[in-house]
Amino acid sequence: MTTVIECHPLVAAKPEVPKSTTVNGVDTGKLSATIEAIKADTSLANFQFRLSNQWVGGGENRSRIDDFYGVGQEMRHKQPFFLVSDEPEVLLSEDRGPNAGEYVLHALASCLTGALVYHAAARGIAVKGIATRLEGDIDLQGFLGLSKDVRRGFKNIRVMFDIDADCDDSGKQELIEMAQAYSPVFDMLSNGLPVSCRLDDDVKKAETT
Amino acid sequence: MTTVIECHPLVAAKPEVPKSTTVNGVDTGKLSATIEAIKADTSLANFQFRLSNQWVGGGENRSRIDDFYGVGQEMRHKQPFFLVSDEPEVLLSEDRGPNAGEYVLHALASCLTGALVYHAAARGIAVKGIATRLEGDIDLQGFLGLSKDVRRGFKNIRVMFDIDADCDDSGKQELIEMAQAYSPVFDMLSNGLPVSCRLDDDVKKAETT
Numbered sequence: 001m002t003t004v005i006e007c008h009p010l011v012a013a014k015p016e017v018p019k020s021t022t023v024n025g026v027d028t029g030k031l032s033a034t035i036e037a038i039k040a041d042t043s044l045a046n047f048q049f050r051l052s053n054q055w056v057g058g059g060e061n062r063s064r065i066d067d068f069y070g071v072g073q074e075m076r077h078k079q080p081f082f083l084v085s086d087e088p089e090v091l092l093s094e095d096r097g098p099n100a101g102e103y104v105l106h107a108l109a110s111c112l113t114g115a116l117v118y119h120a121a122a123r124g125i126a127v128k129g130i131a132t133r134l135e136g137d138i139d140l141q142g143f144l145g146l147s148k149d150v151r152r153g154f155k156n157i158r159v160m161f162d163i164d165a166d167c168d169d170s171g172k173q174e175l176i177e178m179a180q181a182y183s184p185v186f187d188m189l190s191n192g193l194p195v196s197c198r199l200d201d202d203v204k205k206a207e208t209t
Numbered sequence: 210m211t212t213v214i215e216c217h218p219l220v221a222a223k224p225e226v227p228k229s230t231t232v233n234g235v236d237t238g239k240l241s242a243t244i245e246a247i248k249a250d251t252s253l254a255n256f257q258f259r260l261s262n263q264w265v266g267g268g269e270n271r272s273r274i275d276d277f278y279g280v281g282q283e284m285r286h287k288q289p290f291f292l293v294s295d296e297p298e299v300l301l302s303e304d305r306g307p308n309a310g311e312y313v314l315h316a317l318a319s320c321l322t323g324a325l326v327y328h329a330a331a332r333g334i335a336v337k338g339i340a341t342r343l344e345g346d347i348d349l350q351g352f353l354g355l356s357k358d359v360r361r362g363f364k365n366i367r368v369m370f371d372i373d374a375d376c377d378d379s380g381k382q383e384l385i386e387m388a389q390a391y392s393p394v395f396d397m398l399s400n401g402l403p404v405s406c407r408l409d410d411d412v413k414k415a416e417t418t
Binding site for chain 2: 024025026027030031034035038039042045046047048049050051052053054055057058059060061063065068070071075077078081083085087088089090091092093095097098099100101102103104105106107108109110111112113114115117118119127129130131132133134135136137138139140141142143144145146151152153154155156157158159160161162163169172173176179180181182183184185186187188189190191192193194195196197198199200201202203204205206
């Protein structure tokens with residue numbers, strides 16, 4: 001967590017970088033510089049994340065994650081990431097990866113944890129450990145189209161946090177509330193968002209293995 | 210896709226299994242048996258998916274996916290799955306995995322693709338290939354708490370489908386509409402759902418590596 005990023009664009013945008021202190025593995029100097037740079041030019045906060053997916057067969061499909069847009073420029077991950085989805089045998093496939101619902105739970109766990117850690121760091125609150133357990137309930141009559149009264153997705157998701165930090169339960173509860181207040185995925189799942197789908201024969205078929 | 214699952218509980222629940230034909234890698238005989246079994250006992254359609262996550266440091270955290278509940282019993286994947294999330298350097302971490310937003314895109318791509326494939330199989334429509342490209346736009350002023358007017362999550366998600374099947378664009382458009390109509394993750398992201406978070410010191414810390 002102490003790697004110096006020579007060309008960090010947000011830090012570069014602000015000549016005077018505050019003295020760095022690492023809290024929760026987050027460089028709070030760079031975090032402050034990021035916030036100041038965005039306050040000075042809000043367009044730097046516009047990011048676009050992207051993904052290419054290919055169907056393999058049955059319930060299996062694979063994604064490649066590589067480039068994204070942020071801080072006013074095209075960017076790229078250190079290396080491409082590959083993700084495999086599948087369904088278990090009871091749902092008629094080969095069980096070669098987690099299913100889409102389990103990926104939703106992972107996205108939510110990651111995002112709540114990240115939001116908690118970053119916002120605690122910004123406030124100088126040291127967190128020693130976070131473990132979460134998530135459960136999502138779904139009635140597959142919805143997916144199968146057997147009932148119009150049953151929704152397709154999870155009916156609800158429960159997140160249980162075990163937090164190791166030098167504060168009492170009331171303080172830990174505040175950390176959880178902070179995570180909920182700032183987590184992008186918590187917002188998306190709680191409030192929904194516009195999702196548009198269209199046919200486009202020009203989709204570039206990316207290598208997904 | 211031709212593995213015979215000796216103890217498939219949904220098939221076992223129906224003595225007369227229709228003759229199997231594989232369409233799109235989905236055994237349509239087992240799919241019909243599944244649907245009939247659920248019609249006879251709707252409680253079989255209740256599934257619960259689960260996940261344990263642990264914070265590693267900075268933006269990095271890891272999940273373990275192993276057991277789930279379905280068809281009236283506790284079940285387990287063939288093997289546990291592990292997922293790593295992180296943030297890229299520009300977002301102040303080490304870029305050891307996709308971030309939570311990218312996992313949301315993967316969950317959506319997987320789910321739309323799976324819904325299209327299974328529902329096409331149920332209708333006897335052979336699909337030869339599906340490639341999707343997804344984009345999600347986010348203004349990080351929301352996550353950083355710099356503006357109350359900016360939402361935390363993606364403002365919108367666009368999904369572009371390239372479908373290889375023996376039908377014209379109008380038929381492919383119908384396949385996309387079918388995917389949207391039945392995809393659990395499309396439903397969750399479009400409409401939102403109740404997500405509850407609470408402190409629970411009894412969260413079992415699972416091995417996540």
